[in-house]
Amino acid sequence: MKTVLSLTLAALLGSAAARPIVVGSKLDPEAQLLGQMIVLTLRGAGLEVTDRTTLGDTGVNRKAILAGEIDVYPEYTGNAVYLFPQAKITPRQAGDPAVIFNLARQLDAKNGVTWLRPANVNNTWVIAVPQSLARAQNLGSVADLARYLKGGGRFKIAGSPEFFGRPDTMPAFEQAYGFRLRADQKLVLAGATPPQTQQAAAQGTSGVNAAMAYGTDGTLAALGLVALKDPRGAQAVYQPAPILRTATLKANPGIEALLNKTFATLTQATLQRLNAQVALEGRPAQEVARTYLRGQGLIK
The missing domain is CATH 3.40.190.120 (Osmoprotection protein (prox); domain 2)
Structure with a gap:
């Protein structure tokens, strides 16, 4: 039975001989936390991961994923306004969570980047x-x-x-x-x-x-x-989502279900609480992420 399960997992996630999956992130506490959730979720599924979290700002991570230097990092749907200026996304579109996610997913597909399902929070x-x-x-x-x-x-x-x-x-x-x-x-x-x-x-x-x-x-x-509240909607909705190289996803198709499950557990209150543990209590992001994922039954 153990052999059958191992073979099934290998078929789902991709070849064990494949190169490590490189995970990046931005610098702020939430980015570090989400990056570590990705690292630990993938490692918990038996995948080999290289941790390059806290890589840099949006521009640095963006260049890295397009160049194939990293495979996945947590990005925000609202950044579609910044990443795709040629699309001329309207404030109404940017303020609608479903619309801005679908636009980001569609616009990045041609770049070989796939957006997975975002968490139901707004970190604008x-x-x-x-x-x-x-x-x-x-x-x-x-x-x-x-x-x-x-x-x-x-x-x-x-x-x-x-x-x-x-x-x-x-x-x-x-x-x-x-x-x-x-x-x-x-x-x-x-x-x-x-x-x-x-x-x-x-x-x-x-x-x-x-x-x-x-x-x-x-x-x-x-x-x-x-x-301060933003009654005129100057800022887009910023829902965090794992984005990854489409080639990496094709080589490891099980990643999508794994990361979607992890991000689906996150709420506004949950992220505020976890962010405070990193930013105020000084706990390492990986420690906070590991405790949370274990508590949710997502990793052992």
């Missing part, structure tokens, strides 16, 4: 401010922030070069809400992750009183920050 870009500032200036949304800025309110936001430089991030907020930040209102931190920018806002580092953040960050409440 948000602007976060200290609760004290939000209360004092009645800031609950980016529309409120625009009013505050036009009235000459003091503002300085910490973020990464990607957050300030991509047209679908801070520039999209500016365009949708009719304001424009000056250079001295930005603290650009190379390689910055949301916990670092939020720490800067919470502590008032270099005059900072706002931060780049993500919707599933577990650090916001703990640091006394408020995520």
Whole structure:
């Protein structure tokens, strides 16, 4: 019986002699966590994996997967706006989870990249401010922030070069809400992750009183920050999904069911809790991922 099961698993996942599957990820805590979930899920199924998580930002991982330097990494559906500018994706399309996923999947197919099923969470870009500032200036949304800025309110936001430089991030907020930040209102931190920018806002580092953040960050409440709402839908829906080289999937077809099952267990509250364990408690992402996957019965 053991031999039969082994043969069945080998047929499902691909040849054991195939080269290792290389897993990448971005730098922030959630990216590390999701990358480790992919690593551990695949290893748990008996596949040989090379761990190259924390590889770099979106651009670095994107170049790596197109060049065949990595096989899979967790990406976000909303990044289709950034990755495929020629498609001219409308805000309405980007704000619909099913539409933006299907567009990303369709547009990347010609690049030899397959998008698997995303988790039912939204880790979109948000602007976060200290609760004290939000209360004092009645800031609950980016529309409120625009009013505050036009009235000459003091503002300085910490973020990464990607957050300030991509047209679908801070520039999209500016365009949708009719304001424009000056250079001295930005603290650009190379390689910055949301916990670092939020720490800067919470502590008032270099005059900072706002931060780049993500919707599933577990650090916001703990640091006394408020995520401003985006009533005009400047930001796309960002659902995390494993994306992988189509050639790798064809060689190992069982990967799709494995990773779909893992990502299907994730919720907004779950990711916030797990992210906090990495970002606030300082636990290694692999340790947090392993404990979670074992608790879900996904690995031994």
